[in-house]
Amino acid sequence: MIQKVISHIQRDGLISFIKQLFKFVKNEIFLYQNYYIFQKTFDELKELKIKVKDFNLRVVSTEEELHNLLKEGFNISSPFSAEDFEKKISQGQILFCVFVGKDLAHSSWVVTSNNIKIHPPLNINYQKEAFIHYCITAPEYRGIGLYPYTLSKIFEFLKRKNLSKAKLTILKDNTPSIKGATKVGCEVCGEGTFLKLFLLKFWKEQPKKNIKR
Secondary structure, three states: OHHHHHHHHHHHOHHHHHHHHHHHHHHHHEEEEEEEEEEEEOOOOOOOOOOOOOEEEEEEOOHHHHHHHHHOOOEOOOOOOHHHHHHHHHHOOEEEEEEEOOEEEEEEEEEOOOOOOOOOOOOOOOOOEEEEEEEEEOHHHOOOOHHHHHHHHHHHHHHHOOOOEEEEEEEOOOHHHHHHHHHOOOEEEEEEEEEEEOOEEEEEEEEHHHOOO
16 A cells, blocks of 8 residues: 555656545545436447557556466556456456557446446446446557547447447536547436445436436
8 A cells, every 4th residue: 555655646746646545534524416317239239540659559468368468578667566466357347448559548447247346336237238447548658549449449348248238327517428428329328426434425317318408
């Protein structure tokens, strides 16, 4: 833990660390979030291109594949550490990552089993569906289509696994992610509200037909 704190300060600076620490403490006490629930069925998939030439898409589902990636010199230090990546992969999550050169430009995680705890706790039928989360694009690579491109590749991957649908949740004020998901054919199928007050957690989701506009 101490080493992770030191690495964070060295990478992003002390002020950034203090801000992140304050945000973490605040969210541990109280958290209120409103989400759109998006879904994508795999009957019709779009082929997307991105505005960068020197990129490399990798799919990582085992710790050995992650270690090989690190041995090749790829940098996965931000915003998660290699230990964070390894933990998620050991749980059974699948990592889709896009590198520009050796730098991590985008990462998205895929969950295909109810053995993995997700946030928010969306109702997923894992026999037919998958859940996509932690979709993060590095600031310097935003606006070139990495997010929708990665989603399109995830959909192709899941379709080959004989799944029929993927779901993801996006905060209502996250306009760039909403645009990216819509670009690749995702549609709003519902809304959800998450409330956390100390140790109490509450999640409510409504299908689209029950949403009052």
